[in-house]
Amino acid sequence: AQSVSQHNHHVILSEAASLELGCNYSYGGTVNLFWYVQYPGQHLQLLLKYFSGDPLVKGIKGFEAEFIKSKFSFNLRKPSVQWSDTAEYFCAVKGDDKIIFGKGTRLHILP
């Protein structure tokens, strides 16, 4: 069965700082990997996804993630965060039909 582990539960950064959120997964077969964002009071939105091809995936709002198969990792990065990036970020993996989410990382950006 697939599983997802996010290492950082709560991250606080100042504006313009660089961001990297860790995500590791386990699954024996071909995976699809995702990062979702949930802004306060809003629903889940897809930031980016990987299912094949270039392991460096670029998403919306300047986010990117790199799939490293040997490390079973799919870390999310952004070179310079903004106050509006304050949200909860979920890494997710889809092996069979359903999506399994990580526990989430709450990101707080100080203005």
Next chain:
Amino acid sequence: EPEVTQTPSHQVTQMGQEVILRCVPISNHLYFYWYRQILGQKVEFLVSFYNNEISEKSEIFDDQFSVERPDGSNFTLKIRSTKLEDSAMYFCASRSTLDQGQGAKGYTFGSGTRLTVV
């Protein structure tokens, strides 16, 4: 852009009461899902539904839960006798195809129904 619509956005119910959470998936989608997120915890899979039957369900989805697609457009989640621990945000999702090559391109989440059991 097509949306998955969920109603109501917030429902408060007394313990032991039945609740029905409603979802209108994207019209050409064939696969339907319910997830829930207890406050401060991760989003958890509840059930998937295809061709008018449950495809898969988690251990959370016990006999108190049921799903239905009564009229070809709505997709409902019923909790027969709510418990305090059912308080959560419930997300409906739908997608068009199980084609692995497309991943979850068509996987769209609704805005959620916040269920509060008192």
